[in-house]
Amino acid sequence: MPIARQEPIAVIGAGSWGTALAIHLARAGHPTHLWGRDAAQLDAMHRVRCNERYLPDAAFPETLAVAADLRQALDGVRDALVAVPSHAFRDTLKEIERHLGRDTRIAWATKGFEISTGLLPHQVAGEILGSRPGAVLSGPTFAKEVGAGLPTAMTVASRDEAFAKALASRLSGPNFRAYMQSDIMGVEVGGAVKNVIAIGSGIADGMGFGANTRVALITRGLAEMMRLGVKLGAVRQTFMGLAGLGDLVLTCTDDQSRNRRLGLALGRGQSMHESQGSIHQVVEGVFASRAVCAVAERLSVEMPICREVFRIMHEGKPVRQAVQELMGREMRSETE
Secondary structure: OHHHHHHHEEEOOOHHHHHHHHHHHHOOOOOEEOOOOOOHHHHHHHOOOOOOOOOOOOOOOEEEEEEHHHHHOOOOOOEEEEEHHHHHHHHHHHHHOOOOOOOOOEEEEOOOOOOOOOOHHHHHHHHHHHOOOEEEEEEOEEEEEEEEOOEEEEEEEOOHHHHHHHHHHHHHHHOOEEEEEEHHHHHHHHHHHHHHHHHHHHHHHHHHHHHHHHHHHHHHHHHHHHHHHHHHHOOHHHHHHHHHHHHHHHHHHHHHHHHHHHHHHHOOOOOOOHHOOOOOOOOOOHHHHHHHHHHHHHHHHHHHHHHHHHHHHHHHHHHHHHHHHHOOOOOOOOOO
């Protein structure tokens, strides 16, 4: 086995997605260190060799070690992968920065704009970590299926071609294929906007509107995603790939998506408080809707679906009124 595959890698964030990635990397033959903020959870994972809270059916491989602290997690690693919610991303980078080796490269599976600044993860990473090589992992993936070893494909985007290739190689295996590209902006915009559209798709299905409505929301949601991304400097073609259309379709159509489940609850008449409380995990689209709409307004980008989803969740707008206003908009060309 090549020496490079034996280099340890750290996964920072022991939620469902961080745990699934750590399990996958360890199965692929890499010594993997997993760390999270909850000390009691880390101790339990160390004892029972699985994450009983999020992925109880996915046993830890022998090459996966649960680290007691950040220093231990990052000791001697060449690459570190951050898998935390978007609202915790900046503080997590600040916390790990002092423990990074001079040549340690950083990747992240975090999706969404930072609410307070409107920055995407790669921009936040640039502010805190400077010119250190960085990459984003994104695409149509559910943690439970990765943890189960089911066939999966995703995108690794980095401006550092060597890092993208190395990380894609580490991730790839018999049941996992990683594709490389350089358009970090497009990949991250896709990852942020798709969560908001998925809530809208869930709302429509919760109201019983059927397949026609769902497909219309996905298609027009993709148009909104592309408009915002291109305005920010992304490559239009990126949104037709795994991190754009692929992730959008997955999140809008499968009930493993927390964003879709939140929308379903809202569409069935539950309050925002009741809908969030029934999921028991962070629903990224709730945060993303606020940031996406703020960035779109600042750039004068029209995103009517995202705007109405935001108003339902954050301004208490009645769901049926939001639907009526979307359907009653002035007619226009589909390509606009």
